[in-house]
Amino acid sequence: MIDFSKELNPAQLEAATALDGPVLVIAGAGSGKTRTIVYRLANLVASGVPASKILLLTFTRKAAREMLERAERLVFRSGSAHISLAGVQGGTFHAFAYSVLRTFKPVGFERAATVMDSADMLAALQVCKGDLGLGGKGDKSFPKTQTILGYISKCRNREQDMETLLMREAPHLFPYAPDMQRLAAAYTAFKRDKSLLDYDDLLFELEKLLSVSREALAWCWKKHSHIMIDEYQDTNLVQARLASLLSGFSRGAFGPSPAEGAPDGETPQGGGNIMVVGDDAQSIYAFRGADVRNIRDFPHLFPGTRLIRLEENYRSTQPVLDLANAVLEGASEGYKKHLFTEKKGGDLPQVIRPRSDLSQANVVAQRIAELLALYPAREIAVLFRAGYQSYHLEIQLARMGVRFAKYGGIRYTEAAHVKDAVSFARLAVNPLDFTAFQRMASLTKGIGDKTCRKLYDALRHSDAGTVAKAAKKYPDFGADIAFVDSLRLRHLSPETLFGEIIAHYTPKLQELYPDDYPKRLQGLEQLAQIAASYTDLDLFISDLSLDDPFEEEGEREHVTLSTIHSAKGLEWSAVIIIDLVEERFPSRHALQRHEDLEEERRLMYVAVTRAREYLGLCVPATLYSRGSAVTVPAEPSPFIRIIPSTLYEEWLEGFTGLARRPVFTPPVGAARRSPFDVPDDDAPGDDALGERPAPPREFKPGPARAASIPPVPIADDAARGEGASAGLISPLRQGESGYCRHKVFGRGKIVQFLPPDKYRVNFPGMGLKVIMGAYLEIEKEG
Numbered sequence: 001m002i003d004f005s006k007e008l009n010p011a012q013l014e015a016a017t018a019l020d021g022p023v024l025v026i027a028g029a030g031s032g033k034t035r036t037i038v039y040r041l042a043n044l045v046a047s048g049v050p051a052s053k054i055l056l057l058t059f060t061r062k063a064a065r066e067m068l069e070r071a072e073r074l075v076f077r078s079g080s081a082h083i084s085l086a087g088v089q090g091g092t093f094h095a096f097a098y099s100v101l102r103t104f105k106p107v108g109f110e111r112a113a114t115v116m117d118s119a120d121m122l123a124a125l126q127v128c129k130g131d132l133g134l135g136g137k138g139d140k141s142f143p144k145t146q147t148i149l150g151y152i153s154k155c156r157n158r159e160q161d162m163e164t165l166l167m168r169e170a171p172h173l174f175p176y177a178p179d180m181q182r183l184a185a186a187y188t189a190f191k192r193d194k195s196l197l198d199y200d201d202l203l204f205e206l207e208k209l210l211s212v213s214r215e216a217l218a219w220c221w222k223k224h225s226h227i228m229i230d231e232y233q234d235t236n237l238v239q240a241r242l243a244s245l246l247s248g249f250s251r252g253a254f255g256p257s258p259a260e261g262a263p264d265g266e267t268p269q270g271g272g273n274i275m276v277v278g279d280d281a282q283s284i285y286a287f288r289g290a291d292v293r294n295i296r297d298f299p300h301l302f303p304g305t306r307l308i309r310l311e312e313n314y315r316s317t318q319p320v321l322d323l324a325n326a327v328l329e330g331a332s333e334g335y336k337k338h339l340f341t342e343k344k345g346g347d348l349p350q351v352i353r354p355r356s357d358l359s360q361a362n363v364v365a366q367r368i369a370e371l372l373a374l375y376p377a378r379e380i381a382v383l384f385r386a387g388y389q390s391y392h393l394e395i396q397l398a399r400m401g402v403r404f405a406k407y408g409g410i411r412y413t414e415a416a417h418v419k420d421a422v423s424f425a426r427l428a429v430n431p432l433d434f435t436a437f438q439r440m441a442s443l444t445k446g447i448g449d450k451t452c453r454k455l456y457d458a459l460r461h462s463d464a465g466t467v468a469k470a471a472k473k474y475p476d477f478g479a480d481i482a483f484v485d486s487l488r489l490r491h492l493s494p495e496t497l498f499g500e501i502i503a504h505y506t507p508k509l510q511e512l513y514p515d516d517y518p519k520r521l522q523g524l525e526q527l528a529q530i531a532a533s534y535t536d537l538d539l540f541i542s543d544l545s546l547d548d549p550f551e552e553e554g555e556r557e558h559v560t561l562s563t564i565h566s567a568k569g570l571e572w573s574a575v576i577i578i579d580l581v582e583e584r585f586p587s588r589h590a591l592q593r594h595e596d597l598e599e600e601r602r603l604m605y606v607a608v609t610r611a612r613e614y615l616g617l618c619v620p621a622t623l624y625s626r627g628s629a630v631t632v633p634a635e636p637s638p639f640i641r642i643i644p645s646t647l648y649e650e651w652l653e654g655f656t657g658l659a660r661r662p663v664f665t666p667p668v669g670a671a672r673r674s675p676f677d678v679p680d681d682d683a684p685g686d687d688a689l690g691e692r693p694a695p696p697r698e699f700k701p702g703p704a705r706a707a708s709i710p711p712v713p714i715a716d717d718a719a720r721g722e723g724a725s726a727g728l729i730s731p732l733r734q735g736e737s738g739y740c741r742h743k744v745f746g747r748g749k750i751v752q753f754l755p756p757d758k759y760r761v762n763f764p765g766m767g768l769k770v771i772m773g774a775y776l777e778i779e780k781e782g
Helices: 010-016 033-046 061-077 093-103 118-132 145-158 162-169 171-193 199-212 214-223 237-247 318-329 357-371 387-400 416-429 434-441 449-460 464-473 475-489 494-512 517-531 537-544 594-608 685-689 721-725
Strands: 023-027 054-058 089-092 226-229 273-278 306-310 350-353 380-384 404-407 559-563 572-577 611-618 622-625 630-633 649-654 657-661 736-742 746-754 758-763 767-772 777-780
Touching (some): 023 033, 033 061, 033 226, 033 273, 054 093, 089 093, 093 199, 093 237, 118 145, 199 237, 318 611, 357 380, 357 387, 357 517, 357 572, 357 622, 475 494, 736 758, 746 767
Parallel strands (some): 023 273, 054 089, 054 226, 226 273, 380 559, 380 572, 404 559, 572 611
Antiparallel strands (some): 622 630, 649 657, 736 746, 736 777
């Protein structure tokens, strides 16, 4: 027999032995979530629930297989040879949907449906493009078929229209929204006519079937009395509706749910038995369609829910967890949790403040070199918000000979557009660099390998006539070689040279990569930023050309460079997070919408909780502005500013290296200011220190989901109108206290009212903002 009380902590035990009714398990990072699911599976079967009655839904087949294998080993180890989990149906939502749709035809289909693979989907969409006359050979800017298919899938999973999606994610493609919408409709009709289903159709067709077919819904209820869903915070809207249908809390077109008094004999055998496990604080995949409201609204959508929190962490030291808890304290909503561990000891996390974003790579590389003396390379990771942010660090590690592998983005040495741009720079240094010449020449349509070699030989032998003829025949090639000549004639700094290369290459970039050129351009701008730290062009080109010398050694140990999204579910002994400044983390667009900023907070929490022992947080003091060729002070990320200074060591990069800043200890009896406090210059006595706001409220499901918050219009000094620019300060309106609250920036002090409808507000840590009154909650006097 399994001694559950001996092998599980109290919260895990409660979850593993909760066998009835709807259960929501909020599993904090590193709290033994998988272990809890495994023990509950074993307990269900040991308690007499037939294995065939259990449905385990996960997001990967591998996860389901590993859970079931662990549960089988647990049962075998306990000596319960008569118990078997062989009948448990475990897999993804899509695999389960397909299993049902093989038994019952999709609604409206005359014959059994065939599921398309990715190649089939592309071919079908290509046929539809041809039928509609879209994206012909003459229109190079029309999005590629693969890109359109991706946006069609996103529209389905987010349940958004194409215009809304493109406006938020790809505004450069917005002019094509009507055509892409027409194409999506044609694609849907094509599939229906041919009895075809793509990957996304599986979920929606299953929902439609269960909503209108009493037979199919009853079959599912009879087949599965107990449902378990892992990583519930990552479900999209249709997956949440399927969970409700399968557990009997929603009955489609067949009358009331069990909670509302369903007729006898029509209630699922398990009595609406469903357990979901997840963590709303780790919901970071909204861009894929995941909706954090699914887990937050669960108690409202599933009446009678039993809520269990797993808060004991088995991964990190307490100092790391204290910092993670502080990150979550500023959240405006969510399930309250406090991570703790029984582990003793642990060093404080380090907040490292490099002089600038240009010196940050060197500081991080040196820190990695120090960590390699303490940990194997595989136990060290550097995490970042976006793939291009690691470019400078990649160069530094390559120079030092440190092996690394990158996830969640390609290396700068592997990016086609980066190779294109660098080829111009290499030719400026060495006009007979054949590899660079071949790369540049291939950018011109009509020049293949044979022509390229002929032109290279002509240049090498100073055959001006052949080169002139080629330039006339291929104008783009002529413009490119003239541009290279202009670079060679001038003595340009690496930064200036790359700036000119980017300007010259951008039209070609837009032509070659119409679908995602803004993102690629961002990477090139980062490369130009890196160039600003060099004075020798030869050295810069050499560093750019350094490949990892150990790349072909396969499984050899390496340091991990990863985006945070790609790091979820992983852990390392030492973790460094870089670029923790505003407009990088959180990203610029996240500051415009409350829900986006909150997802960035969750992303920070996920990043911090990847660390077992060492945690370094890099906050550059300044950022280099390539446009103005000056460095400007950087605003630390709000997720750093809210962390009490007692929870970390602070290290500053000076002119002689890194030095630890002494911890400031306030005088005895002095009140400690909260990072959320708003100073009141007018109030006397203790009130001048401000009031510490109430701790974040625990999430309480409401009767309905809140509408999304509209983008916040924020005006800068140049756009504030004549009244503001003239310095006219209008008094506050009668009854207003001088303070306000904003969904994103928190509580602030109103500095002035700008007629007719704007306020200038000082938000602690965020500075002065001018915001329309409609987006502020003005506090009243008294």
